[in-house]
Amino acid sequence: MSAAASETAVPRATAASTDGRVRTVLGIETSCDETAAAVVVDGRTVVSSVVSSQVELHAEYGGVVPELAGRAHLELLTAVVGRALAEAGLGPGPAGARPQAVAATVGPGLVGSLLVGVSEAKALALAWDVPFVGVNHLEGHLFAGLLEHPGLEWPVAVLLVSGGHTMVVSMEGPGRYRLLGATLDDAAGEAFDKVARFLGLGYPGGPAIEAAARGGDPEAFDFPRAMLEEGLDLSFSGLKTAVVRAVRARPDAADEDVAASFQQAVVDVLVTKVRRGAQAVGARAMCLAGGVAANGPLRAAFEQAAAELGIPSYLPTRAMCTDNAAMVAAAGWWQLGALGPTALDAGADPDLRLPLLA
Ligand code: KG4
Ligand code: ZN
Numbered sequence: 001m002s003a004a005a006s007e008t009a010v011p012r013a014t015a016a017s018t019d020g021r022v023r024t025v026l027g028i029e030t031s032c033d034e035t036a037a038a039v040v041v042d043g044r045t046v047v048s049s050v051v052s053s054q055v056e057l058h059a060e061y062g063g064v065v066p067e068l069a070g071r072a073h074l075e076l077l078t079a080v081v082g083r084a085l086a087e088a089g090l091g092p093g094p095a096g097a098r099p100q101a102v103a104a105t106v107g108p109g110l111v112g113s114l115l116v117g118v119s120e121a122k123a124l125a126l127a128w129d130v131p132f133v134g135v136n137h138l139e140g141h142l143f144a145g146l147l148e149h150p151g152l153e154w155p156v157a158v159l160l161v162s163g164g165h166t167m168v169v170s171m172e173g174p175g176r177y178r179l180l181g182a183t184l185d186d187a188a189g190e191a192f193d194k195v196a197r198f199l200g201l202g203y204p205g206g207p208a209i210e211a212a213a214r215g216g217d218p219e220a221f222d223f224p225r226a227m228l229e230e231g232l233d234l235s236f237s238g239l240k241t242a243v244v245r246a247v248r249a250r251p252d253a254a255d256e257d258v259a260a261s262f263q264q265a266v267v268d269v270l271v272t273k274v275r276r277g278a279q280a281v282g283a284r285a286m287c288l289a290g291g292v293a294a295n296g297p298l299r300a301a302f303e304q305a306a307a308e309l310g311i312p313s314y315l316p317t318r319a320m321c322t323d324n325a326a327m328v329a330a331a332g333w334w335q336l337g338a339l340g341p342t343a344l345d346a347g348a349d350p351d352l353r354l355p356l357l358a
Contacts, residue, residue: 022131022336024090026099026124027329028081030117031109031137032163033057033064035076038325039088039099043333044150048087049326051319052076059203063193070112077120084325098128101341103332106134107352108164114348122344131341133332137323138354142171143334144327145287149314152285156314157278159270159302162290163189163204166270168232168277169354171287174334177356180277181232188266189292191236195243195262199255209259210295216260220253221246223265225272232277239265267298275305287314293321 025043029036038049054072058064090097104121107114118134125132141160146152157180158169166183186194189206196205201212223242226235243262247253270292278286286306292298299315306313320327 022100025329027325028104028117029325030073034323036325037081037084040329073116103133107349111350134342140327141289143331157283159274161292170281185237212259216256218260218264220257221261294318
């Protein structure tokens with residue numbers, strides 16, 4: 001088990017709420033290759049957050065193997081949940097203080113992996129006689145920014161960039177989303193992963209490209225920036241093809257230069273689009289979300305764009321950018337209060353979409 005992102009200087013979870021409102025939520029996240037559990041109080045205070053990464057398991061295959069991921073979640077989840085509860089001062093036994101609700105990611109993601117977390121969450125909710133809340137993984141990523149930066153002014157232009165999704169969203173409040181633009185083909189994280197695999201830099205590709213790029217020249221190659229001049233949609237498949245073609249044409253080119261030039265092209269496009277989206281809706285702030293939001297050059301360029309627009313930028317910590325269960329608990333807490341619990345016979349949906357305003 002790795003990377004326990006626990007916060008220590010926060011109050012322990014309290015099972016008792018004086019006015020009957022749910023305060024303490026256990027979140028569970030198993031949509032892809034992180035097995036995670038967290039306890040969050042009042043949708044805001046992260047009392048414990050445990051993330052067990054399967055990166056090493058999948059590394060030798062160069063990507064996530066769904067069957068292995070599902071089995072690993074099954075093996076790891078009970079211990080991860082136990083640790084998140086223990087670190088929050090909650091107990092699994094009959095005498096222990098318990099969370100007042102259990103939230104789990106129900107989609108989008110790998111169906112076999114999702115089902116492990118959803119089944120565990122429902123079982124715990126039943127055993128503890130507390131509500132179950134099914135959370136949309138993308139909404140979880142949107143909540144990651146809010147969790148660390150309460151008191152945002154709406155609308156917030158969010159750049160959501162993960163392994164499976166790339167979108168610019170205008171967030172008008174919790175649960176109020178307008179899609180401004182999205183990728184027409186590959187997700188940004190997918191492009192990082194594919195280019196890293198092509199260069200033989202390993203998995204996951206994002207951190208590998210970022211590390212290689214540190215020693216490279218971002219102007220060594222003039223890679224295409226698709227659809228840069230107008231609109232809010234994005235496309236990365238041409239960039240990936242351009243990288244392959246360039247490396248075949250110059251086989252002696254340094255990986256560092258290819259990585260740096262590729263990364264620069266992705267960052268340029270992402271930041272141009274979110275900036276344009278922010279201007280289009282008169283955003284009061286800009287927020288980054290999703291695994292790719294851990295990327296240093298993207299964070300720097302994003303902050304600069306917001307500063308140029310004269311609005312604040314909110315960047316989740318790196319641990320909160322990549323998949324974790326604190327964001328699921330936070331989204332679940334809000335959802336429970338606003339929309340109520342999820343039926344226990346509701347299933348997982350691998351293709352679940354972000355709910356959008358009409
Ligand atoms: O949000 P996430 O943890 O899982 C999904 O929901 O997809 O995002 C994972 C993606 C992967 O494609 C990974 O390569 C990318 O985020 N990523 C990064 C970095 N760290 C993770 N991409 C660029 N730079 C990084 N430092
Ligand atoms: Zn994710």
